[in-house]
Amino acid sequence: MPITTPVTKLLKIRMPVVQGGMQWVGVPKLAAAVSNAGGLGLLTALTQPNPDALRTAIKETRAMTSKPFGVNITLLPSIQPPDYAGYARAAVEEGVTIFETAGHSPGELIKYFKANGCIVIHKCTTIRHAKSAAKHGVDVLSIDGFECAGHPGEEDIGGLVLLARAAKELQIPYLASGGIADARGFAAALALGASGINMGTRFMCTVESPIHQKIKEKIVASSEQDTVHIFRTLHNTARVFKNKISMEVVAIERRPGGAKFEDIRELVSGQRGRVVYETGDPDYGIWSAGICVGLINDIPTCADLLQTMEKGVEDIISDMQLVVVKSKL
Numbered sequence: 263m264p265i266t267t268p269v270t271k272l273l274k275i276r277m278p279v280v281q282g283g284m285q286w287v288g289v290p291k292l293a294a295a296v297s298n299a300g301g302l303g304l305l306t307a308l309t310q311p312n313p314d315a316l317r318t319a320i321k322e323t324r325a326m327t328s329k330p331f332g333v334n335i336t337l338l339p340s341i342q343p344p345d346y347a348g349y350a351r352a353a354v355e356e357g358v359t360i361f362e363t364a365g366h367s368p369g370e371l372i373k374y375f376k377a378n379g380c381i382v383i384h385k386c387t388t389i390r391h392a393k394s395a396a397k398h399g400v401d402v403l404s405i406d407g408f409e410c411a412g413h414p415g416e417e418d419i420g421g422l423v424l425l426a427r428a429a430k431e432l433q434i435p436y437l438a439s440g441g442i443a444d445a446r447g448f449a450a451a452l453a454l455g456a457s458g459i460n461m462g463t464r465f466m467c468t469v470e471s472p473i474h475q476k477i478k479e480k481i482v483a484s485s486e487q488d489t490v491h492i493f494r495t496l497h498n499t500a501r502v503f504k505n506k507i508s509m510e511v512v513a514i515e516r517r518p519g520g521a522k523f524e525d526i527r528e529l530v531s532g533q534r535g536r537v538v539y540e541t542g543d544p545d546y547g548i549w550s551a552g553i554c555v556g557l558i559n560d561i562p563t564c565a566d567l568l569q570t571m572e573k574g575v576e577d578i579i580s581d582m583q584l585v586v587v588k589s590k591l
């Protein structure tokens with residue numbers, strides 16, 4: 263039985279699974295593989311060096327899938343401030359109709375996408391921000407718990423409580439994001455009222471993911487203890503893989519008097535993190551990872567992953583129904 267929700271209907275996808283918009287990872291090959299597997303693949307706009315390169319990436323993705331896919335635009339502090347409006351315009355002009363926004367002050371972008379008839383998924387880490395995004399007219403919220411990779415916000419609320427609040431207080435569909443890598447997490451998200459899930463780290467560790475095989479193997483070998491928060495003292499917290507560089511950054515941040523961004527800029531630069539994915543050296547730079555690394559034990563194709571998760575959710579739900587029936591006898 264397919265898992266049909268308001269999100270599958272709205273996005274015209276077979277399974278309510280959205281791929282996270284990961285820097286250096288959300289490229290055409292992965293986005294197309296997720297879409298072909300029945301989920302929604304996302305191209306990460308800022309992974310492309312400029313809006314014209316994003317146009318090319320959109321064309322490449324379209325050549326690999328006839329299914330819907332979207333574009334992620336994340337607005338966070340950056341070493342080189344990106345041309346967000348340029349990326350947005352390029353994607354809309356190329357015919358993209360689904361966007362994921364994330365980060366600070368997305369109002370203008372959301373307005374632009376909605377004025378062009380697009381569907382907007384907005385990722386947020388508090389119910390307060392979720393309600394504000396809903397007022398801006400977004401169609402779907404992606405509620406990102408503290409377990410997530412990358413930027414979890416500064417309020418440290420885990421997915422279980424965030425999603426239960428979302429169920430009570432949000433009037434539009436929402437996805438559960440952060441900490442989900444298997445059928446149990448997927449079923450739990452549905453039980454918490456979510457219309458689907460968003461997964462990032464899990465998709466990093468698939469055959470079609472563009473990162474080096476050694477990093478995929480590192481994820482498989484890791485436990486939930488292997489991530490750490492950096493930028494806590496700069497109020498731009500990011501959950502990343504625990505390695506030599508991230509521990510050095512944490513040590514600098516803990517120095518008496520704290521750290522300025524300039525003190526760690528060279529260590530944390532995204533360009534350096536990109537080399538990790540290219541060469542397979544896990545200690546070369548900062549790379550994002552969620553605590554669900556502790557749940558990842560294999561490197562499947564996207565199609566196998568989603569098929570296994572779908573079947574697992576069906577089994578869990580039917581087992582739960584059996585428990586309910588037995589308890590009534």
Ligand code: NAD
Nearest residue numbers: 283284285336338339340341342496498523530531532533
């Ligand atoms: P970058 O090289 O510009 O910066 C590296 C890291 O430092 C990022 O986490 C960034 O937020 C942080 N940073 C930059 N300037 C800062 C400042 N003044 N104070 C505090 N922190 C600061 O980043 P990048 O890897 O080239 O990525 C480009 C942009 O995309 C960044 O804003 C980044 O946060 C964002 N991003 C997006 C995703 C996504 O999933 N779409 C994932 C990771 C990062």
